[in-house]
Amino acid sequence: MSEAPPNWYPDPHDNGFLRYWDGIAWTGDRVPNDAVAQDQSDAIGASKVPLLGARGFAKKQSQELADALTEIQRLRGQLEQTGGLELAELQRLRDQFAAQVTDQQALLDTVLAQLTEARAEVISTRDEHVLQEIGIYDYRHPLTDSVAYRDALARLQGEIKAMARRDGGAIEAQKAWVVEGSAAQGRKMIREYSKLMLRAYNAEADNLVRSLKPYKLPTALDRLDKIALTLEQFGATMSLRVAPAYHQFRRRELELTADHLELLARQKEYEREERDRLREERRAHEELAREQTRLEQQQQRHRDALAALEAAGTMNPEASGALQAKLAELDLAIASIRNRAGNLRAGHIYVISNIGAFGAGVVQIGLTRRFDPWERIRDLSNASVPFGYDVHTLFFDNDAAGIEDELHSRLEHKRVNKVNRRREFFYANPAEVREHLRELTTQLLEFTELPEAVQYRQSHPAVSDSTPN
Template sequence: MEFFLFLLLIALGGVVYFFYTKNKELKFNEVDLKDKNKKLSIKISKLEAQASSDYRQISGLLNQQEILGNRLSELEKYQGIVDVVAHIASEKEKCANDISDAKLKWQQEYESNLKSHEAYKRAIVAEAEAFKRQIKEKIKNVELFLDEHSQRTLFNTEQQAKNILGDYYDLAQKTMELNKTCNALENKIQGYSDEYLLPNQAILEDLIDGYEHLDAAQRLKTIKLEIKTAIKQCVVAECDYVEENRKSTAIAFITNAFNSKADVHVSRLRHDNVGKLIEALKDDYLLLNNYGQAFRNARINPSYLALRIEELKWAALVLEFKEREREEQREIREQIREEEKARKEYERAIKDAEKEEQLLKKAYEKAKKEFDLASDDEKAKFDFKMQELMEKLKNAEDKNQRALSMAQQTRAGHVYVISNIGSFGEEVLKLGMTRRLEPLDRIRELGDASVPFTFDVHAMIYSEDAPSLEKKLHHHFNHERVNKVNYKKEFFKTSLTSVKSYLDELGIQAKFTLKAEAMQYRESLKIELMPDDEQREMEDTIEEMEFKQKNYVLAEDED
């Protein structure tokens, strides 16, 4: 029994020891597992952070891939270009060759057309000259018939009046001559008013159409020769003296007196005062003939008066042609100056565009190098910068091409519709054209110190053939011209709606500003409506501001 209990105790001790050992081992394993669990948790957190970072990087790379794909599609058209500088030089050379070929072709076509036009012109001129000679002959015959008929009718009428009135007719004739003499004396005393101003257009209408400058000069020489011949042949004047010595003395006296008057009028002749001088010569004729009655009716023949009047008319015509030539030369010089300004502007624009293009290319190449060396996070920023530079480069190329195109197209330009109500009033428009690359520069020049206010722009229309469009507008509104004589003045009394309607008829969709701003003019009106004290104070303030601004500009120029 005791042995059995001893064995049971030994067995129970062994079990206790086993469980104690096992428990100790399990606790050790539990600590080890907890340590491993902690390490694994830390590792999982790191892996999760790494996964998140990788995900962001993958997203960035995908976005970058998409941007580069779009960029690649844009640059596919340049994939065959290995050397950009050489390609640009090649394109420039090609463009220069194309321009040279186009100029040569245009020159050949121009010379060919010029020859054909000259031949056609000669044929038309010859036909017109023949027709003109026929018309002149017919006019001359009609004038001779009318003169003969008029003289015959006048003579018959005078004879009938003499038979009916008797002495009263002679008295009426003397009264008429005295009235003419009285009027001539009043003109000499009071001077000649503007009623004797004859526009040169009226003289041109009195003369045979078609005479050119050289014809007028030749005709004037012929008249001067006829005047000398009349003086030599003593057919200038007549006198009722019977004694030859007295008769020749009286005729010489009145002839010299009338020629002196006529020569003075010729020396005072201008292209715009011929009407006054003709009237003055007629009055001299009446007065001298009246004074000549004291010398047995010494008188100038009407035919000689008509000859001296013709001399004045033809001399005025020559002066008018000379004035027109001077005006045309001024217009040609103005056109040359305008074209020279346009040419310089195109050259400057081309040079500036090329310079800007080169700078942008260098900046793009620099940005591309920085992009290649940049980290992934910085590449997005550099890519945006490269896109911006590429957009600017494209705009610079477009600007360069536009300047080249404008320079090559000699008829391309802008037709403008402008007004200046402060200077010319309401509904007076200037319709003109300019070939300037910046057309508003021309508008600013028109509004310089020669007019009190600046021009308002109502429409600026680009046209490939600006002179033709300008000519159409001038022809359509010809009857609304302000200056009916000088067609170089491009001002028209018409409305903006009329101009817009006509352009719509031509199929030209132009953007119009129908209301004139006229800011300076309207501000001036407001100042005029102020009380006198406030008005003077405002004017003094504006003057002081202008003076300071002028001094500031002068100081900047000196610096």
Template structure:
């Protein structure tokens, strides 16, 4: 290859390099433009998503966050009274024509009176539109959309005021704040009603237990008196004739039965008279809830096993295993102490009456050993129905041919 040809080839390569370099620069410029455009559109998309969440109940809770209470009234009646006060303040602002603001001094056809009439009419239309929006928002408020409904009211006030810009008419922020207070109060009032309903149900359950305790105390006392009478009769028989071995055995048996009946009667009377005595129980249900889940509760029943059997009724697929049944004269305090130990592992943080905790039996055993040193604790899980169910499933799987197993992956 001659010198001229090599020079021409170099020139060609340089041109190709320059071309590629230009293409790379163009691509880099396009990338920068795309990144800038993406940032702007991402910001716009986030704004749109927030607006959509305000009007979509399915997204409201996830996108806008959890509601934090604004009031701390003790019962629903206080909430009702406060709602009435807030509504009275709203009516007062409307009556005093302070619910809207219009700083301009309008004249119509040279008349200030006509100008004021125009503003009054527009104010009434503005109030009607805004109040209707607020009523709809308040009526449809639920636990998962209350934050969204608050934003709806605020957005509605801005939108309506924006439509009145030409008249310089706007909704008073103080009036909007009263509507927001009404929304919060109404929501918290409804939530308080739920709490009070649960409390009434719990009080009714406690009252039923106390009545049952009183009945059991009377029955235990009656049983004690029965054995006392039988024993006295047997002793009179033993004193009049020669005592046979069978009579001696009968007296011994009656003495044992009387002692047991007396202990039961004393315990029943104590539990009926002492409102703080009871049993704190630790139970689990591996078949229903898995390995690391326990319930720590309290019962005042004379036979605490009744409460465990009741919890394992048709509402759960398997029965509960009992790991501890601790009698205490200060049962509520012991229960509260155990709950405090595992407050961070509580499964339901919204309803404190749901006493389930995601915790291992070893941890609970350690806490019980510290708080109730004399209590017995059993870590074994019998879970008979659960293990029998597993065994039967295993047998069915073993009886199925490999080809059938492949065809039924969901069953496996």
């Protein structure tokens, strides 16, 4: 069979079918036996040689045979590539090709996204270039880190940039100009002069924002108004001026910045004062705890001494009475300490002044919960003042917090610092404060009206000589 030419032969495994022999091996192509026989009979009938034109018919048959052989070769090549592969191998190839297509699609999507982003950056860069030409830069604004003002700043800057862009209306030009007979050249001239005017205005406005202090807001607003007026006067010949709406946006920017800086300053001051208060409370708690520990140790020693006398049987009524009296005294002291530690309203009220630092007619009224209130006075005297404080009165009360609040309320109209209410300074003389205290408490036993100010008077003898005794 190995020498048989390629053709259809009976299938060695099934006589009802014919299998194609390619001259080397059996292929997988099979057809019913009667169908091939019919095709062969049709082919024989069609291949009969005519009586006339036998030579032409032979050429035609030769050409058809050559074409058939060429097609057979092509089909054999395709069969070698795919026809002979198993189904699993074909599935693997299909999955491999599908994965490659997916990877290529993902790469294409990435490239398209990068292209879109690059186009947006080009547009953004062009906008930034336009804005920089007129003096608007994305510098670090004082409101950038403020949560409460960030959204308002973003909206305001968006409006400012929208008006500042070309033909956005930041600069008003009241008249059309013609240069050398050309209206286009006239428009170009107006556009360039407008850009120059806006750049000068924005430079001044940004400088005011960066250097702004809350207390300088009125001065900054007045300066911005004068800048706009000056530029309008310079542009009067060409009827150019900064648009009032744009000017209002920049004024609003200054106001927002001043509000933020003021709130920030107050927050820092409050935090500092709160740290001082907590430190003062901690010191008071530590002092009370130390004093309670000292009293409890004394109490224990006296109890041990009394127990020793009772155990020895040599109880001396006088010594025993003294020990019991001391124990009773210590019990009251410990109870007082515990009461002060648990009562947040208890403490010492102090009224002090410092004429060398603040002048006459200014007093400080405060509260301390320290066990030794003079420690608080010494701390205040060491707090960056040239002279020590003079104490007009210092007394304890179980409702010291209430007395302090009422006294501050009565002197509210004389408060020195009306912004930071934790600053306890008032424009009042000691005698006035004494009269209020007499109405508020019965614990006021001593009150010194005239401050000694020893170091101040020694440093300024003329003042000392003129002060009445």
